[in-house]
Amino acid sequence: MPTQVIMPQLGESVVEGTVSRWLKQVGDRVEAYEPLLEVSTDKVDTEIPSPADGIILSILIGEGETVERGTVIALIGSADEEITIPMNGTPASAPPETAPAIAHAPALGNGAAYTGHVTPVVARMAAEHRLDLALISGSGRDGRITKKDVEAYLEATPAANPVSAVDPWDQPIEGADLFKPTVDYSASVVAPTHAVPIASVPIVKRADAPIAAGAHADEAGELIKLSPMRRAIAEHMVRSKLQTSPHVTTVFEVDLSAVMAHRAAHKAEFAKQGVHLTLTAYFVAATVTALKTVPMLNAEWRTDGIFIHHEQRIGVAVALDEGLIVPVIKHAGDLNLSGMARAVNDLASRARAKALKPDEVSGGTFTITNHGVSGSLFATPIINQPQVGILGVGVVEKRVKVITDAGGNDMLAIRPCLYVSLTFDHRVVDGAAGDQFLATVKDMLEGWQA
Amino acid sequence: MTVMTLIDAIRIAMDEEMARDPRVFITGEDVGLRGGVFRATQSLLEKYGATRVIDSPLAELSIVAVGIGAALAELRPICEIQFADFIHPAFNQIVNEAARFYYRSNGQWRVPLTIRAPYGGGVAGGLYHSQSVEAFFAHVPGLKVVIPSTPYDAKGLLKSAVRDPNPVLFFEPKKGYRAIKGEVPDGDYTVPLGEARLARAGRDLTVIAYGMMAHYSEKAAEIVATENGIDAEVIDLRTLLPLDKAAILTSVKKTGKVLIVYEDNLTMGFGAEVAAIIADEAFEHLDAPIKRLAAPDVPGVPYAHAMQEFYMPNPQSIAAAIRDLAEY
Numbered sequence: 170m171p172t173q174v175i176m177p178q179l180g181e182s183v184v185e186g187t188v189s190r191w192l193k194q195v196g197d198r199v200e201a202y203e204p205l206l207e208v209s210t211d212k213v214d215t216e217i218p219s220p221a222d223g224i225i226l227s228i229l230i231g232e233g234e235t236v237e238r239g240t241v242i243a244l245i246g247s248a249d250e251e252i253t254i255p256m257n258g259t260p261a262s263a264p265p266e267t268a269p270a271i272a273h274a275p276a277l278g279n280g281a282a283y284t285g286h287v288t289p290v291v292a293r294m295a296a297e298h299r300l301d302l303a304l305i306s307g308s309g310r311d312g313r314i315t316k317k318d319v320e321a322y323l324e325a326t327p328a329a330n331p332v333s334a335v336d337p338w339d340q341p342i343e344g345a346d347l348f349k350p351t352v353d354y355s356a357s358v359v360a361p362t363h364a365v366p367i368a369s370v371p372i373v374k375r376a377d378a379p380i381a382a383g384a385h386a387d388e389a390g391e392l393i394k395l396s397p398m399r400r401a402i403a404e405h406m407v408r409s410k411l412q413t414s415p416h417v418t419t420v421f422e423v424d425l426s427a428v429m430a431h432r433a434a435h436k437a438e439f440a441k442q443g444v445h446l447t448l449t450a451y452f453v454a455a456t457v458t459a460l461k462t463v464p465m466l467n468a469e470w471r472t473d474g475i476f477i478h479h480e481q482r483i484g485v486a487v488a489l490d491e492g493l494i495v496p497v498i499k500h501a502g503d504l505n506l507s508g509m510a511r512a513v514n515d516l517a518s519r520a521r522a523k524a525l526k527p528d529e530v531s532g533g534t535f536t537i538t539n540h541g542v543s544g545s546l547f548a549t550p551i552i553n554q555p556q557v558g559i560l561g562v563g564v565v566e567k568r569v570k571v572i573t574d575a576g577g578n579d580m581l582a583i584r585p586c587l588y589v590s591l592t593f594d595h596r597v598v599d600g601a602a603g604d605q606f607l608a609t610v611k612d613m614l615e616g617w618q619a
Numbered sequence: 620m621t622v623m624t625l626i627d628a629i630r631i632a633m634d635e636e637m638a639r640d641p642r643v644f645i646t647g648e649d650v651g652l653r654g655g656v657f658r659a660t661q662s663l664l665e666k667y668g669a670t671r672v673i674d675s676p677l678a679e680l681s682i683v684a685v686g687i688g689a690a691l692a693e694l695r696p697i698c699e700i701q702f703a704d705f706i707h708p709a710f711n712q713i714v715n716e717a718a719r720f721y722y723r724s725n726g727q728w729r730v731p732l733t734i735r736a737p738y739g740g741g742v743a744g745g746l747y748h749s750q751s752v753e754a755f756f757a758h759v760p761g762l763k764v765v766i767p768s769t770p771y772d773a774k775g776l777l778k779s780a781v782r783d784p785n786p787v788l789f790f791e792p793k794k795g796y797r798a799i800k801g802e803v804p805d806g807d808y809t810v811p812l813g814e815a816r817l818a819r820a821g822r823d824l825t826v827i828a829y830g831m832m833a834h835y836s837e838k839a840a841e842i843v844a845t846e847n848g849i850d851a852e853v854i855d856l857r858t859l860l861p862l863d864k865a866a867i868l869t870s871v872k873k874t875g876k877v878l879i880v881y882e883d884n885l886t887m888g889f890g891a892e893v894a895a896i897i898a899d900e901a902f903e904h905l906d907a908p909i910k911r912l913a914a915p916d917v918p919g920v921p922y923a924h925a926m927q928e929f930y931m932p933n934p935q936s937i938a939a940a941i942r943d944l945a946e947y
Contacts, residue, residue, distance in 0.1 A: 288905055288906045288907060289902050289903045289904070289905045289906075290903060290904045290905055291906065293904070309946070309947055310946050310947055315875075315947075316875040316906040
């Protein structure tokens with residue numbers, strides 16, 4: 170019996186992976202724990218070791234293909250072994266967890282996928298929304314996928330639902346006489362009737378729908394295929410800003426003289442311990458202090474209430490060529506500046522090397538994005554759900570400031586300054602709390618003590 | 620607004636039309652002195668006299684032929700066929716003459732004739748007092764076929780039929796004559812021919828019916844809503860010819876599942892045409908096979924009570940068919 174190579178679960182919420190590269194080919198000998206393939210998810214890229222010694226008998230999932238966790242992606246065995254590739258949706262006699270997928274067959278959704286006939290409406294909806302029916306579990310007789318199952322799936326996965334319109338029977342019509350459509354919908358697609366108040370009809374722009382390659386063959390330009398990371402970022406951004414939380418941003422200016430002086434004084438000392446003392450470490454430290462002062466920002470909105478996290482886990486956004494990744498500093502509340510700097514160094518370098526572990530990019534309770542590294546003065550970043558706030562750090566530049574000396578005399582001074590912005594979920598906190606948070610950050614940074 | 624029976628609404632409609640238009644008259648077996656075997660024309664003889672409420676010989680061919688001739692002479696006859704089962708002797712007059720006059724004369728002659736006939740089973744009427752004949756006539760272009768299921772519709776549709784410039788067959792579900800009651804506005808109103816009625820809005824599946832079966836389907840929808848949580852939409856066709864295809868297709872596109880109920884024999888019953896239209900024009904919206912619930916293909920509605928109960932669809936058997944379809 171050949172050993173099955175399974176697509177692993179790479180992180181808590183990660184449900185699928187893309188085979189980015191096979192490091193061995195069919196017929197190659199492989200040893201247990203030897204790197205076998207590379208897998209990318211929306212969070213991390215990682216090597217998958219071989220689960221057994223043997224010959225690669227069969228590669229079931231090709232490079233570039235995305236399958237669900239638990240899917241059998243290759244078979245390893247001895248050279249004389251007979252290869253049998255079980256079919257998707259194997260009858261109940263086979264344990265579901267060992268029922269592997271065949272190449273090109275998409276992975277199972279919840280348990281066994283329905284493999285029989287689909288009704289015309291289900292086939293049409295699947296085509297319209299470009300759905301993989303294997304991902305939808307059926308509630309009809311014998312597991313048949315019904316129209317309602319597809320509708321429920323589309324509702325649960327908005328990204329799979331690029332085109333939508335108000336069905337005629339959902340359109341309000343004046344008067345009690347609901348049964349008689351004023352337009353023959355059998356002849357045309359939905360056009361809101363004159364009786365429908367414009368404001369009540371959600372307008373869905375077709376431009377929101379992904380444009381298929383070759384849709385505009387005569388257009389000069391190029392289509393960049395969506396990487397898993399790009400697709401995930403897009404989904405998260407739309408969900409956060411357009412579907413989840415009302416974003417409000419407040420901006421403070423911070424005089425960084427104290428921090429600059431402290432850093433200059435301690436840089437060499439830190440370097441001796443192998444720690445590169447970056448400004449980011451100060452920002453994370455100030456953020457932790459501010460979160461302890463305003464715990465409502467270290468929280469998340471839940472249907473039954475606002476959950477306050479007792480631990481500060483700070484995500485720090487790191488820009489990569491192909492997108493953005495947010496490694497998380499766990500237990501940030503327990504770290505001193507040295508520990509903070511060490512953690513920042515480590516996560517940033519491994520993020521750039523794409524060597525982060527899946528659980529290092531999840532579980533944050535607050536996020537910092539340092540958009541100042543690319544020269545930005547201030548920004549209104551999008552909240553990393555389900556968090557409540559995100560701190561934007563602008564570029565540090567020398568500015569002329571009016572300062573007042575101990576004797577009450579105003580004078581001009583040149584100071585290293587930056588803008589910090591807090592974008593927060595106005596469902597959870599109001600402006601005053603947001604300002605209190607930034608004021609704490611400002612006080613901490615401006616009055617930095619060793 | 621008055622709560623009344625189906626038969627009361629029909630009588631009031633004729634009474635009001637006769638008062639409104641002196642061209643309207645009634646002829647048929649026992650319509651005068653007897654007031655109709657179901658009392659549909661009760662007291663109209665006294666009110667309008669023997670020239671407008673005319674007892675006919677026991678000859679359906681001649682009842683309809685007299686009606687056609689009077690209609691061609693610009694009168695507005697209402698011919699009563701005592702039971703739809705007896706309409707067959709008049710088939711030639713209806714199909715070959717009434718239906719085709721307008722077309723044959725290139726629009727020069729028209730036949731504003733209304734033929735009323737009680738139809739349908741469940742009244743222990745046996746083979747000759749229980750038939751459903753609507754499918755024969757719904758096959759014929761040039762005719763209109765109307766079947767009400769509520770007193771409100773009966774009055775409004777019958778008035779529209781009387782005023783229609785073309786021959787209209789008005790079939791009345793006789794089991795519902797006194798069993799179906801409902802509110803009816805006082806005074807004049809019409810319900811347009813060719814428009815279905817949404818008897819009950821629902822999301823899970825569509826039940827399409829007419830006449831007594833529309834009434835039963837509404838009851839069945841209430842049963843499955845209470846017992847099974849199934850949200851069935853019920854469409855009462857009201858007019859079979861011309862058929863309100865838009866209402867049917869809109870509902871099918873909404874629910875994706877259809878059950879068609881009729882008490883005629885299954886084979887070649889009117890529901891077969893409805894099923895064909897849906898398959899043709901809403902195929903890509905179907906989430907289940909189009910189902911029909913109808914009477915078995917036997918030569919007549921049985922007289923024996925138990926056999927008649929078995930033969931006729933009823934709220935329980937419709938509810939069972941709804942459950943089965945909902946599960947698909």
